[in-house]
Amino acid sequence: MSTMRNRSLSFSRKPDDKHRAHSSDKYASRRIGRIVSVLQAIHGSPDHGNKADALDELIYIVLSQMTTIKSCGRVFDRLKRVAGEWASLSRMPIQELKSVINDAGLSHQKSRHIKAIIRRIAADFGTTDLSPLCCMSDVDALKYLTSLPGVGVKTAKCVLLFSLRRSVLPVDTHVARVGRRLGLINADVPKCRFHDALEDAITPRNRYSFHVNAIAHGQRVCLARNPRCHACPLRRQCPSFLDPR
Numbered sequence: 435m436s437t438m439r440n441r442s443l444s445f446s447r448k449p450d451d452k453h454r455a456h457s458s459d460k461y462a463s464r465r466i467g468r469i470v471s472v473l474q475a476i477h478g479s480p481d482h483g484n485k486a487d488a489l490d491e492l493i494y495i496v497l498s499q500m501t502t503i504k505s506c507g508r509v510f511d512r513l514k515r516v517a518g519e520w521a522s523l524s525r526m527p528i529q530e531l532k533s534v535i536n537d538a539g540l541s542h543q544k545s546r547h548i549k550a551i552i553r554r555i556a557a558d559f560g561t562t563d564l565s566p567l568c569c570m571s572d573v574d575a576l577k578y579l580t581s582l583p584g585v586g587v588k589t590a591k592c593v594l595l596f597s598l599r600r601s602v603l604p605v606d607t608h609v610a611r612v613g614r615r616l617g618l619i620n621a622d623v624p625k626c627r628f629h630d631a632l633e634d635a636i637t638p639r640n641r642y643s644f645h646v647n648a649i650a651h652g653q654r655v656c657l658a659r660n661p662r663c664h665a666c667p668l669r670r671q672c673p674s675f676l677d678p679r
């Protein structure tokens with residue numbers, strides 16, 4: 435009897451549970467939609483110097499690691515001027531390449547990666563450009579890009595988002611910090627799933643806007659140390675207001 439009652443209770447709960455989960459999903463996605471709109475209104479999708487051409491973007495993002503946008507832009511322009519065509523970098527002595535990009539920092543590592551990337555692309559496609567990726571699915575293009583020397587998921591997703599117009603979310607330190615402090619994903623999501631979970635939480639059509647505006651928010655307002663919470667237009671919706679981690 436008690437088994438029967440428990441079973442029927444559990445059956446009768448199911449629709450309610452489903453309804454509750456559905457409403458809380460709806461609430462969460464509405465909340466995230468509002469946050470995306472506020473970030474867009476504050477920062478207006480600024481240009482971070484990203485490139486329309488996929489190989490330009492790849493080299494730009496490799497150069498951007500651990501440096502400012504301003505310095506990265508300057509070094510990228512200089513490298514492009516000196517190289518003429520990216521294919522010529524495969525023949526440029528490593529010391530020369532290193533000295534051209536020296537002020538972008540980590541020049542030893544970056545010069546080796548750039549040279550190896552150019553050689554791999556030329557060997558794989560018979561040309562030094564990434565247009566063959568246009569015919570690939572998001573998953574295959576991501577797999578190919580992350581197989582290149584020194585290219586991680588964030589760099590690969592920048593190429594997919596900015597040059598191939600795919601609806602993915604690259605997560606750098608600013609995007610991760612802003613997303614975490616705003617509580618856009620559940621606190622119990624393990625660290626190794628964080629980037630994927632954040633991408634899943636943002637609807638595909640909002641990923642570009644969220645990416646560029648969350649970077650701006652992380653650079654101007656939600657700073658790593660001493661965030662400007664009192665001046666933040668998201669303070670009423672932020673579970674980390676005045677208690678950021």
Ligand code: SF4
Nearest residue numbers: 656661663666669672
């Ligand atoms: S209220 Fe503070 S912690 Fe929250 S998003 Fe704004 S600056 Fe960041």
